[in-house]
Amino acid sequence: VNFFAVALMAAWVPLIFVLFVLMPARRAVIAAFVVGYLFLPEIKFIVHTLPPIDKVTLTAFGVILGSLFFDGGRLFAVRPRWIDVPIVVLCLSPIITSILNDLGFMDGLANCFTLLFRWGLAYWIGRAYFTDWESTRELVLGIVLGGLAYAPLCWWEIRMSPQLHGQIYGLLFLSFRTDRNIFGWRPNVFLANSLSVTMFMGISALIAFWAWMTGSPKRLLGVPMGWIALLLIVTAVFCKAMGGIVLMSAGITALMMTRWPATKAAVLCLIVAAPLYILLRTSGDWSGERLVEIAGWVNPERGKSLDFRLQNENLLAEKALRRMWFGFGGFGRAQVWDDYGHLLTVVDGLWIITFGEYGLVGLGALLLFVLVPAMMMWYRVPTRYWLDAACAAPVALAVAITLYMIDSLFNATFNPIASLAVGAVGSMYSAATAVFSPGIVRRFPPAAAAAPVVSSVKDVPYAYPAYRS
16 A cells, blocks of 8 residues: 555544534534545554554544544433343453453453444444434435445446556555456445445445435435436446345335335345344255355356355354354454365355354344344334335435345445444434334324324424434
């Protein structure tokens, strides 16, 4: 990498402080996470016993400091709830894993801080700053704006090849030589790979589509939301990572089914998809051959890639079951090696990485951390209110984090913006509980054409716009 990349990383925390000075704290948080994840260089500095120093950990650290300096005790106003237990278990499980594997307490503590900075702090920030309908709406619009900023960069790399990271930061990705077909290149821009780019663009497209469907808002930057959604959908398709495109389509379809035929069943299927897949794969009851055949029918290259991943999963899951509860820990101990010390497996999916390193305890905590807030939002908000302008943001985020969990079955693309969204959905579950209690829903039935939560529940204490988590 070049000097500019290192200098930008060194200056990022002070720049986050500048964001807190120039704009309201909540918008500074959104800008820091979106800009940091999308535009900072994909480099990492390793310091012994400390979390890896990269754009994820620097952003979380900078936002925490900025919030403490410029926003008083906002972070400490978060009330612990049962929904926070999974992230606590996930962050603490490496300590037990390291002790059981004779790696020492300090190794476990170092891994504990790594998980805390990678996911836990973003979740805490999400719980603190996105506690009402309007703040969550700002978060989803920030994600859409990030997608709009990325779209022209994606199209440039689709045409010219993924060179931006190399031209600006001095480091080219391997995809510069491999990810090309008749429709152009697969863009990387400033993320680790094209899979992450497609997934982010797909999520931003899904959110923009739902904002257009619900009219929340009707325009963004003076442009009708329908045109923005169309641009982001087309861009995601031309990013050409099949998994991200399929998940975007599935999410949009599931959301549309809440209107026609007015059912949340499809969203529930998405929520249970990841746990069901993991259960079947770890139990050995499903080999995945049929899925490989379907993928091969769509694209032979993608079918071979999926088959390779499933074969590696079989080997890794078989070894992980030897230390089922707390795993093998780090240093590649969860992977499969031959008698001569040669590595026999390639690990891709976040779920199998977590299962091998931290066992069922860590894997279960990861699943509950992501999916319980989504499930609670699905349960608490009645179907007829999913199309409400005020509810559009949290339900779209609930579907988005569910899609990220499904994507984590095959890739490790879970990112700090997703963790921030998990915290936001967790806080909004509390707000939804206050608004959509059975008595409130009976007292304020929806109108025939629409059910505006903003107006119908304005007399409910703390329901809108401010409900503290």
